[in-house]
Amino acid sequence: xxxxxxxxxxxxxxxxxxxxxxxxxxxxxxxxxxxxxxxxxxxxxxxxxxxxxxxxxxxxxxxxxxxxxxxxxxxxxxxxxxxxxxxxxxxxxxxxxxxxxxxxxxxxxxxxxxxxxxxxxxxxxxxxxxxxxxxxxxxxxxxxxxxxxxxxxxxxxxxxxxxxxxxxxxxxxxxxxxxxxxxxxxxxxxxxxxxxxxxxxxxxxxxxxxxxxxxxxxxxxxxxxxxxxxxxxxxxxxxxxxxxxxxxxxxxxxxxxxxxxxxxxxxxxxxxxxxxxxxxxxxxxxxxxxxxxxxxxxxxxxxxxxxxxxxxxxxxxxxxxxxxxxxxxxxxxxxxxxxxxxxxxxxxxxxxxxxxxxxxxxxxxxxxxxxxxxxxxxxxxxxxxxxxxxxxxxxxxxxxxxxxxxxxxxxxxxxxxxxxxxxxxxxxxxxxxxxxxxxxxxxx
Numbered sequence: 001x002x003x004x005x006x007x008x009x010x011x012x013x014x015x016x017x018x019x020x021x022x023x024x025x026x027x028x029x030x031x032x033x034x035x036x037x038x039x040x041x042x043x044x045x046x047x048x049x050x051x052x053x054x055x056x057x058x059x060x061x062x063x064x065x066x067x068x069x070x071x072x073x074x075x076x077x078x079x080x081x082x083x084x085x086x087x088x089x090x091x092x093x094x095x096x097x098x099x100x101x102x103x104x105x106x107x108x109x110x111x112x113x114x115x116x117x118x119x120x121x122x123x124x125x126x127x128x129x130x131x132x133x134x135x136x137x138x139x140x141x142x143x144x145x146x147x148x149x150x151x152x153x154x155x156x157x158x159x160x161x162x163x164x165x166x167x168x169x170x171x172x173x174x175x176x177x178x179x180x181x182x183x184x185x186x187x188x189x190x191x192x193x194x195x196x197x198x199x200x201x202x203x204x205x206x207x208x209x210x211x212x213x214x215x216x217x218x219x220x221x222x223x224x225x226x227x228x229x230x231x232x233x234x235x236x237x238x239x240x241x242x243x244x245x246x247x248x249x250x251x252x253x254x255x256x257x258x259x260x261x262x263x264x265x266x267x268x269x270x271x272x273x274x275x276x277x278x279x280x281x282x283x284x285x286x287x288x289x290x291x292x293x294x295x296x297x298x299x300x301x302x303x304x305x306x307x308x309x310x311x312x313x314x315x316x317x318x319x320x321x322x323x324x325x326x327x328x329x330x331x332x333x334x335x336x337x338x339x340x341x342x343x344x345x346x347x348x349x350x351x352x353x354x355x356x357x358x359x360x361x362x363x364x365x366x367x368x369x370x371x372x373x374x375x376x377x378x379x380x381x382x383x384x385x386x387x388x389x390x391x392x393x394x395x396x397x398x399x400x401x402x403x404x405x406x407x408x409x410x411x412x413x414x415x416x417x418x419x420x421x422x423x424x425x426x427x428x429x430x431x432x433x434x435x436x437x438x439x440x441x442x443x444x
Contacts, residue, residue, distance in 0.1 A: 031436055032413030037244075047433075048252065048406050049426075051075070052100060052242045052418045055332050070328075070336040074240060075099050080340050084237060088320060091208035091224050094118060097175060100240055101168070121176035122212065125155045129184050129200060133396040137188040137427050141406045143275035144185035145267045149174065153262035170261040171417035178413055179209060182406040183216045185286045189402065210235060213410070216397065226351050227397055230344045234393060235335040235384060238408055242330075247271040247278070251416040252377070256422040256431040268416045269409060278405040283390035284325040285401065291315045291360070298360040305367045312375050323368045325388030329332030337386035343391045352396045361392060362370075 001162040027036055042294040056071035069251035072079045074096065082099075086092045094115045098106040105116045106114060132151050136145045152174075158166055184200060191198040199219055203212040210232035210312050214223035243252060250271040254264040294307050294316070310321060328335050349358040369382040394404055 010224060019303075021427075024323065027438055031438075033436065034209050040304075044244045047431075050419070051103065052415070052422060053240045053242050053315070055242045055330055055335075067333050068247070069334045070330075072237075072241070072274070072336045075103055077105075077198075079237065080336060083233060083340055089229060091210055091228065091251070093209045093232050093235050096239060097414045100414050101171070101421065105419045115208075116205075117123065117172065118176045119203075119207075121173045122180065122203045122205060124177060124180055124184075125152075125162060127293060128152075128155075129180075133155075133181070133184050134188045134192075137185070137192040139189050139193060139402055140273075141182060141185045141189070141402050142269055142278075142409065143407065145178070145181045145188070146269045148181045148185070148261055149266045149269065153260065156262070159262060162258060162260060165260050166423060167424060168417075168421055170264075171420065173264055174261070175413050175417060178410045179203070179216065181211065184411060185406070186217075186400065186403050192295065195414075204284075208232060209410070213407075217403075220252060224351065226348055230348045233341065233399060234343050234390060234407070235411040237341060238390075238411035240418065243419055245277070246274070247412065247415060248415055248419050250425045251419050252427075253431045255420045256427055258430075261420065264420055265413065265416060272407055272409055272412060278408045280385075280387040281394070281404050282401055284387055285391040285395065285404075287317055287324045288360070292365070295360070298356055298363065301363055301367060302424055302442070304360070304363050305371060308364065308368055308371050309375070311370055323364075323372060324382055326368045327382045328373060328385045332355075334383045335385040338384050338388060341342075341382060341389055345393055348396050354396055359390070361389065 033197075034040075034045050034433060037047065040046065041056040052075065054071075054073040056073070058065050059068045061065070077099070077195060077309065082096060083092065086095075095106060095111055098111060098114050106411060118331060128151075132142065132148055136144075136147070156170065158278045159170075161167075179369065180203065188198045189201050197219070201216045201221055205217065208228070211223065211228045215221045241248075243249065247268045250266045251264055254267045259267075275283070291304075291307060293384060297303055298366075307316060308323060312321055345361075346358065349355055365384050365388065368384075391401075394407065395402075428430055
């Protein structure tokens, strides 16, 4: 029987679901179950081993665990030192991608061959842009990319081959194609939904990932060295962040089932697009727009502090009491990615004439941790995370907000790929955690 108002039916059924699907919070404590695979101190439950990366947020001193400045390591190298080893105008995405995938730094010959291969792979099948990307444009670029990823499997004669060599080839190919899927997806949406001009620039195989991103996105294809260098640094810092983040864990779970590369990466994309994971920098930008609307003097710390206090007290912005971009699930004293990135942000702000906006960010960075600690009684340390500045950088680069999470994906697919290869090599069991049933028996 057809229903006249199906939405009303499902709204009514929501109450039924809530009644039957709710689980009393006390049961988690009673059975020793860690919600979200996090213990009562917020530490992740150990679920695997990895050689790919390491996050350091505390050290043992005199037998006691003490918070320390955060460190991020890729394959045994500290990320700040890797980035510091690059030349002032050298793009490092391809070099660090090789390191994460292969487990060792490339020689000059290795890097030349790998970069050339990425340049060769940085193209889509014939008519793919017209027949797939432009056929169903969407403001949700992550959904557009995910659809394209799954469709690309149809063009791969060995899509189902999960051998390490074939999976590695597929991963490198997807890493190379991701900028095209993102930028072309945006231009298709921009043309069909926003009534703007259609722009499809072909990538230059001789250029780096960051350079091609800017080149393909802009109508005039022009960019400065500073712009490319800052974007390249942002991509390196977002490439990988341990095996326990939601999308990387998704990658390992799906890989462990024996699924193919395209399905695995599509699953990771679906995880990353969630606002609790990949959309944090957009929330920072929304918050900053709200602060600008209510603060007249960006140098007046008293005025800024008063409005931040209102946000924390749930009297302003989205009334959730959060200063977005402040704090991290792992880091306490500092996020190493933010520390590295900050210098590049200042350099770009000077080039773009955005020093006034930068001053507002710097004052919030100084004031927010103190106010949060004071009002929330959080004394373990609250510091800005990498998302605090990344949206500001993308804004200065003229990158539309619809692409912010997609750029995160363009970087993070490198980490996903490294974890997929490690999972294929090291594990021979499907990841299958246990859930305890607290169901009430009704027929016994």
